[in-house]
Amino acid sequence: MQRTKMLFVLLLVVVQLTAQNKTVKDKVLPVSPEVKIGKLSNGLTYYIRKNQEPKNRAELRLVVNAGSTLESDKQVGLAHFVEHMCFNGTRHFKKQELVDFLEKSGVNFGADLNAYTSFDETVYELQVPTDSPTVYRQALQILEDWAHLVSFEPVEIDKERGVIVEEWRLGRGADARLRDKYFPVMLKGSQYAKRLPIGTKENIDTAHYNTLTSFYKDWYRPDLQAVIVVGDVDVAETERMIKEHFAKIPRAVNPKPRKKFSIPSHTETRVSILTDPEQPYNVVQIYYTQPEIPAAKTESGYRASIVRGLFNQMMSSRLDEIAQKPDAPFLFGSSSYGSFIGDKDAFSLLAVAKTGKDIAASIETLVTENERVRQYGFVQSELDRAVKSSMSYIENLYKERNKTKSAELLQELVRNYLKQESIPGIEYEYGLYQKFLPTITLQEVNSLISRWIKKTDRSIIVTAPEKEKNNLISSTAALDILNKPLGSLKKYEDKMATGPLLPVSPIPGKITAEKQYESIGTTEWTLSNGAHVVLKPTTFKNDDIQFSAISWGGTSLYSDADYMNASNASLIALTGGMGNLDIQSLQKEMAGKNCTVAPSMSNYMQGMNGSSTMKDLETAMQLLYGYFVAPRKDSSMFKVVQQQMQVQLANKDKNPASVFGDTVGYVMGNYHPRRKPVTLEAVKQLELDRAFNIYKERFSNGGQFLFTFVGNFTLDSIRPLVEKYIASLPSTGKQDSWKDVGLRYPQGVINKVVKKGKESKASVRLYFTGNSAAFNDLDELQIGQLCKALGIRLREVLREDAGGVYGVSVSGGLSREPVNNYSIGIQFGCAPENVDKLIGLTMDEINHTKSNGIAPVNIEKVIAEQTRGLETEFKENSYWRYKLEQHIFRKQNPEKILEAPQLVKKITVERTKELANQYFNEANMAKFVLLPEDK
Template sequence: MKKLIHLVLIIAVSTHAFAQKLNVPIPNNPAVKVGTLKNGFKYYILKNAEPKNRMELRLVVNAGSILETDAQQGLAHFMEHMNFNGTKEFPKNDLVNFLQKSGMKFGADLNASTSFDETIYQLQVPTDSVKLFERAFQILADWSNYATLDTAEINKERGIILEEERARGKNAQARIQQKVLPILFNNSRYANRIPIGKTDIIQNFKPEEIIKFYKDWYRPDLMAVIAVGDFDAEKVENLIKEKFSAIKMPKNAPKRIQYEIPATTGTQTAVILDKEIPQNTFQMFTRLPKEKTKTQSDYRTDIAEALYNQLISNRLQELSKKPNAPFVVAIMNYGSFLGGLDAFQTIVLPKNADGLEAAIKSVIDEQNRIKKFGFTKGELERAKKDYFTGVEKGFKEKDKTKSAAFVGGLVQNYLQGTAYTNADFRYEFTKAQLDGITIDEVNAISNKVMKEDNRVAMVVGSEKDKDKLPNEAKIKELVSYVNPDLKPYEDDIALTPILEKIPVGTKVISEKQIPEIGVTELVLGNGVKVALKPTNFKNDQILFSATSKGGTSLYSDADYISAELASTLVSQGGVSKLSDVQLDKALAGKVAQVYTYIGEISEGIGGSTSPKDLETALQLMYAYVTQPRRDDEVIKNFLKNEKELLANAAKTLTPEKVFSDTVTTVLYQNHFRRQPTKPEDIDKANVDRAFEIFKERFADFSDFTFVFVGTFEIEKIKPLIEKYIGGLPSTKRQETFKDLGISKVKGKIEKNVYKGLEDKARVSLQFNGDFGYSEEELINLDALSEVLDIKLTEKLREEAGGVYTPSIRASYEKLPKSTYNLTISFGCSPANVDKLVKITLDEIAKIKANGPEKVDVEKVIAEEKREVELQVKENGFWNSYLLDQYSDGEDLNFINRFQSQLIDKISVGSIQKAANQFCTDNIAKFVLLPEKK
């Protein structure tokens, strides 16, 4: 139940008898089998049907960087890496190879993470292969006790870890963090045990140090196995006993100390600046005692706290939309922290550097308003509706919940002792308790969390704005100020319905079945085509989308900014007679999200809802496109915010932003519509013209195609579709997009960008060209990118030790003309750029000359099969797939043929052909390097 920034408070209830009634443990999910082996190894087993033929495995180690000695800083994380570089059953890199051949992808299905207090290894494993099923538990056992920790492998891994540190640690955010954490963690052990560690130790530690860390902390009494999935639970338990029972406790094992962050008095303040931070922010943390959720009384308090967080969020979101709001984004939240603490957190992003003091005052005013006057009953009732809707949705989806969703609760039970309940208890308990949570009970939480002791208040910003930002003394003054003129919050609600008049609509005039993909096509009297795909993947979800050709391509360069912003500006005002704020309140407790967009060559609609709220969602969709509400004050505020944010960011452009903008500008030959947005561009937005363009784009639905995917019956959904989609305007105009002739530069291009203070580089190699958009090309370009991912990870990371993670991405588009892009990118040391680029191009040349290695092709085929097997069981996949196929005029049955026939046509020869076709002399090489000194 607990979420990030979530604090448990014990609030007095009205009667002693009531308190006694709830002062009993929260029942754990009875379906979870929990056991402890004689050696202390704990295990959790839960049989769960979704996704079919898959299981989620975790090895949880109750040990992280906090337990390192001074000489071991970084070795908890290093140990995590080494478990992928040789174990008893899987020497050297055999583990990754074995899993890739089984269709698992490194990063997605096979991963691990190291934190201060724990290390967690994860596998998502198919269960329809007996060999893989059994080997998966051997892998976990190997990680827990049988890592080889070969000296040669340790030395090879040093470079990879250093490149990870370069990628994550050599930037403005990391430099800020180095200054923030000692303050935030009060110079405790946490401040000196950042998981990535110290580079000099990573470079020079003796293998004996990591072996000692492994033997000291990877031990049965500090580890648990979690297995959730579509399997025989008894067989899983037997495998766990077989693989883990023989592991012995080390003699004289050190005590697992629980470290804490000591408290401070009053409010500490700090101003932390950096040359490359693009935005100024104010951040305040109040560190509070941690209380665990174990009893039903605690659980009831958890619900009150969740409501409290939601109420604050709603207030701040509403405040940000006011014309005179001094901030763009503000956050207040409380929940779990570190070192036996929870925290109440406040963050505010001002519109500009000059306005930071006003932004701080505004959020402090809101804190004080909440403490003094509390929330209103109307606010609480809406929050309760939203909360119950979420719980109810979880209850309805309990048999369709994915295994991964259960893992977190079991991990936290092992590490923190928190309860792991099930959807039935959550639903029944919430239904019984929610109404009884009073406004006084929720308001009382403020006194628990809005404290002035053990508090840190910081300004983090750009050195360029140093003279405009408050100093430490001023920060202390701002956070302590109490405005004597504070007034209670006024709840702006309206009882107006979304639609005052329901459209008459038009009937279905034709119907077509496409049984091979389970789609029914309808054509309505106004010309709209609707594709319906009922599914049983979820019990309480309907996704819908719509598209039509046209977009901003139909408008002149003079109108471009107005067209580009049209949908966003229109959305600011709400619909019909309801403002955006009033609309949010009217939708409390309903699952009905709708948005519109105007892209370059198309315009469209997207939405998600539940079966019971489908009509509300359709009304909202209809209102957005036929009755948008114009609110010039809100729009003016929005445009002002955008301009000030862009202007503020332009003063301190990050190296990554400069690099990205340069790549786009050079590739698209400085085309006006591919330039980065500048502050002065906002002035070109004409609100009158933007509304005209929006209305033009959604004036005629006769050429729109709608797609609905999810939980519905076709005959029951038809009347709603006829009413709301059949009632959309139709002029039967003949329209398509305009090809603007925006094309990428041809030939060999090389461009170095010098930006940044740190010793780090970024390489982007891009192959571009025309594309036939045939099925063969689509499949083999993707397969080529996957082969390159495997091969370049092997060559650049594992062998050269020169990168952390290379990224290979293939993309293509059919309209306005068929083109492809193959991008290879990686971060590295500036000294290694030429060497690593050469390795990359040499590997491509080998594939072009000889084809890829057969084993890599087999891995790609296995991965593709496993991935698509899961994709076709997702509503989101079908929603986007069907819309794309309709929009591009492609075969709707392609996915079935891909799954049953086309994957197996991927071969050494087909990928070799693709490499020669796509890796041509149309290559652009971009390199980001540090500024010249």
Template sequence: MNFNRKLSLTAMALLIAGGSFAQVKRKPTPSPKQKPVPVADQVRGNILPVDPSVLIGKLPNGLTYYIRHNEQPKNRAELYLVVKAGSVLETDAQQGLAHFVEHMAFNGTRDYPKNNLVNYLQKSGVRFGADLNAYTSFDETVYQLPLPTDSAEVFQQGFNILANWAGQISFDPSEIDKERGVVLEEARLRGKNAQERLSQQTLPVIANNSRYATRLPIGKEDIIKSFTSETIKSFYKDWYRPDLQAVIAVGDFDVKTVEQYIKNKFSSLANPAGEKPRVVYAVPPTPGTVVKIATDKEFPYTLAQIIVKHPKTTIRTQANYMQSLRVNLFNYMINERLNELQQKPEPPFLYARANYAATIGNQDAFSSTVVSKPGDLEHAVKVLVGETERARKFGFTLTELERAKQAMLVQIQNAYNERDKTNSTSFIREYSQNFLNGEAIPGIAFEYTFIAENINRISTAEMNGLAGKFISDQNRVIIVEGPEADKDKLPSDKTILGWIGSAGANVTAYVDNVTTRPLMEKKPEGSKVVSEVKDEAIGTTTYVLQNGVKVILKPTDFKNNQVLINGYSFGGTSLANDQDFTSANLAAPIIGSSGIADFNQGMLDKMLAGKNVSVNPYISDITQGINANASPADFETAMQLIYLYFTQPRKDADIWKGNINQTRSILATRGVDPGSVFQDTVAAALSNNNFRSMVTTTANLNAATLDKAYNFYKDRFSDASGFTFTFVGNFDPEVLKPYIEAYLGGLPSTNKKETYRDLNIHPAEGQITKTVYKGIDDKATVQLVFSGKYDYSEPNNLQMDALEEVLNIKLTERLREQESSVYAPGVRFAYNKLPSARYTVTIYFTCGSANVDKLIAATMDEISKLKLNGAQPADIQKFVAEEARSTQVQLKDNIFWAGYLGAAAQNGQNPDDILSHVSHLDQVTPASTKATALKYLNSSNLIKLILMPEKK
């Protein structure tokens, strides 16, 4: 559960259309050293402290810096440049140029002409896009630069890079002209869809025709095509200035050394003469209620959103912080009620959420959003509003509040326990919000103590007053969005106001059904470990239990409060016949959502609310198994749940019926969305039209039954003798051993010795082109897929990984930088040993329809060069540096080890191979990449999949 603030669904849609917001994290105050404390707050003594672990300073030119030593990950640092300038500061002639400046930072600065910056960082092991990145929003622009600290030269150079971004971008006219096409393609990729068109209709209403309604970060196409270099330089000069900038450095380094680097590199930056005032824009309140009905031909759902706007509260004081706790508890409880409704046999909606959170324009808002089933908007709206009315009229129960408090305590306890293992990016987010918005940063030690000491002071009476404060018919916006084909069926302004006004008239108080029964009355008898083998090289211990279960344990100190548990055996849906496949494919998600033993899912959720545990069964095409995680304190609960998912799965007809009905509703409107139609074609082509790999049909859904699904699930988990479990995290194997013997050793064992069937589901052979004409905008999507048999081995896998990165580099250079016709080309190499050794290479990009043939030809030209000459040494150097750096980080990560050990077991590989991976990187050469390209980028098996706009 997440107690952080979240943007509403409509607000999130706006981000897709025009930029991105930094999430506002509920972490409270600017340093008193940097910002005077108001007298009233001084008297109250209520100001939150500043975390003493962060050094905050300000240079004479006004630039702020935050520096913190942190060793997660080791030998790494996160460097950020935060600029308090975004698209709201643009003039009419500059719309889109705040974002364009961000692009130009990577296309030439004083010390790094043209693309030298990206090339330098790639050779240092930093991936462009994945690591090195930036974003522009309405109010800020943020640059991120992750660097190794075990290379003094590279690390120190990072501060020079930030300083170049801060004040030395070149704006070479030739580079500007090249980048115009890239930015326009980014606009095409992220927009040119139903959501963007709906946002253009709804944003002026949500933003009340304020500055935010006319300054989407992506800008205007005509301006991007035609602006002069002087226009963009003017924006840069006005707003990229030290008094509006912050440098944030968090990582494994010496704080005083970093402070000196910042002083050396940034002190020379100067604010412009006669600097413009940095206006803080806001969204003016709206008297009463405004309703907006918006439709689009390609929008597949009908939704309603009710937004009640309030002045923003910035967390600076203890009173603010206490109120934020109440808000988070409120959000948790109201959404638990909505989740409960979704578990009914006839769920009243496809999706519903309600929460109080920050939104654009210096506002908070209580937003209630519902996505209805086709033709059922009235019922969905009335149920949603009815739940908020129930909370307003009758409040919450004591048991609900106690569960919410327990969930909050678990979350803060986790954060506190991991305080010395917290990733650097978490601190970056907090310090960014402190600089941008004045959100306090008291630190986890203060927050943990404050919450532990104060949470029980929050009463039901306090909570029950919140809904009345949040809900109002003033400063309210009601949005309805739907398919254009249903325009005549959508409500009028008067009608939807009537629905909302009458909803909840007959609601009664919520009844909280809870149980005090334990999950299990006693431990199973289990069976003993009969074999124990240690692998000193990678630090694992392998047990074999008397019932045949195999257990691989790797204790680590990477996280203090994390144990990852994964188990698998072979079989999966491959063992289901075609007639029963749909039932089998639904088995795990349905059973996993139905509760366990005598407890339905609602009861189970309530029982686990105060625990740090998650257990999910799954059935894939060739395996079945369990994915789980828990804190050491809740480890036994995780083991109990695993045992019960094997031995007492629950069959819930209500959950089955609700899921089937919702899936039917989704299928009914799937055909109006171009992306969904195209993905259906892709799935058909890549499976040679095998229905098992394609989206289910209504006919197959109607033929599926709960009995078949339940029986298939029970059969897949009836024999544990073929299961292998991995445990990775903070534990002592000897401490876990009794629990493993009891719960895993107690699992049923019949020694069936089953395995999977190879159903030969793979892409069709030969040269195939499939073009789908769907969509009203000029937006084309291309996928080129090479496929075939594969010789699975570690040496070959290394060469494939190298070729994947090299091809990514070359296509970015060619399609993005040279052709200026693609924003983010992608390359994905996939290879597997099971059920049979095969590979696919997928190249994908979005572009204008007129450029499809040109860009496919350019892609094939780059492939031909690799097949003729192999990779250039400089590109191999980039791959080697990136792979070495990423491997060093992965070897200190629990999630990596959990996945790696499981994959090694499934594929029959020696897990010790990972230790020599970096030393084998010298095996990648121009000759080896040439041979790999010749063998696996073979055009005799090439599928071209193209989505084009509808023919006019």
């Protein structure tokens, strides 16, 4: 009896432990306490989260759980059309009033005010200031209007047709033509194959008003909508306002069911081998589609997603390693598991083959490497690196949890609504990573690939340039490679050179002088080797340091014959590795380190840019020091760099945008040899030894550089690192300058037409250039303001009134090297038949500005936007890093950075008139037009 009782007790204990273990494994992920979620009686869901980065700003979204897959055959493209109409008049905001109101409040159209339509959802995006209660209240009114009060005035619908056609036109080209062919094959039998959100030109042009509005009435309803607010807001007041605006929307009567579309399974392998005259690369895509893994709801599901992430990291690293060999058949290869489309995930393989003849070898290499993993799995050192990188990534997110931008936090709320992604919060997720990463075994990761590689639900797509047609693999041959038994493969060896980053430890120098800029909390150190270091400790982020190095010289110090070597010298050094470590070993050594450093060389200067966390700052300093004193010359990687350039150039002459861009650059460079488009012949003339020696020459004199550090360090913490890794750099005691090699803008009137391309679309670029008076910050700022204001006006004229463009860009500024000069450029795309008309409208606006200046309303918008922009930029490490570097490097007082908000407000109508007459000089104007080839 006693024995029976003991066995019963033991059994009970086992059952209890099993139950406890199951409870732990399948613990449901909580909702972050930071997020307020509610649902109104009409079915609308809302999310609110208080977040003070950036301060006095809020990100608002209206998410509609409806996209292009819900269109009827007569409504193709109309989900996207509805999105456009939301900006063209609502009950409370007539045409243009909505954009006008927001722009006057400092909201930037396109950046802060936008929307997108996808297959399964439509999302409206709005960032607004919250320190103005009026603006914030109106923003929620705008969301409500979008949700159920869009006007759909017939006149505005017809005007918007042209805008949408121009958006469609911009997307046409080789990619679109090829996609039109392989989508119906790959997605055969699914709604996704025939419902690209942009639609068709024919339907955009002819769709009846009622057909458009019926989509809005059917699918824009509260049970398919979510309102999301993340930002510096009062949660309770925001909830009250959401209820006030959205609870009154009536629940839909007899609503159409929101069908979820699927992609049918298939037993056959679907193959598309396609070419196009303008396709630049040889691309291979292989998809093994799988039933979608639902978003993780439990801790065990979250753990499984971490395991998949580790697999993707390790697989990508292996293929990167292959691509970094001269004999690799592809320039780039990837293999990963993730969300695909509709109700499917996919294990996808991708490669960019070097030539058409390399496509077969690329497919075989991808398949072989995946089979190698299937047979032997990864090795422990690969997993260790992936775990380090994953832990470093999540740790950085955790450290910045109270400094994360609202726009970033908002995205997971959108996914929660659309995909039911869990939102436990970064604190909880960080805890899960700490808990699970150490427990994940090689066996778990290695077991995944066998589930994903199969002969069913498989597609292979090859897209290549037309001229490679005779070199392409056949469908039968591609299938043979996929089905060929590979036998027993050789195990992967994780080769890695070992040793320190730096072959020799530096001998520290000293700080010899210190200067304070008290009003901006900045210190400047002079070092014993002559280098200067500018330091601004900040609390803008919790663990972020931005830094740079800069000095005069650049490619200008080398002859035209040496320009190719000089302009690629930093790339060749960067890809060579450092000290005794080749690039592969260096990348492996850096696993888990949160820091980057990259050298660069431009026309008149050279330098480095980098970023780091405090923990990894010494590693970043070692990289900085190493790129000065211990760059590594690698003939193998040099060949890889040459091959990459050759592939990029091989079909460039078939790409209309590339041909047009090269033509513009060469003409606007006044046919200077340094502005001549790079050719295959020029790439062959690259010399490893010469390029490497140029790099060493430009970085041999560390004492002439200015170094700038901005971030969450203290002067005491960074002092020993500066003395060890910067004050120790070699110095000649001299300061190099730059050389005037004769680069100038062309003089006079230029009219150039380029005919290239199959699609009926045109591109227009207008340039106004010339010499200017001595550079000053106010002129530079005000030219930018003139361009911004003119861009607003041209958007109204060319897009809203004429319906002739999707977008128009106006940009310009002053330059100081080699002489004081200016350039203003205007760019837009349009139908070929509208080129002259739209150029005429553009010139009319320029002449109107010369006579009358910019309209006060548009000056008000520019001032508001830039004032609001500065409020956030003043709290960015990257902003201060650049501004401090440029002011001190150019011998200007950096404390004047604080004057920017006052300078922004100095622009006037009369001043824009003066600027327009000064800089829009039609006697020195260049006009470039890209038209399709004659048929």
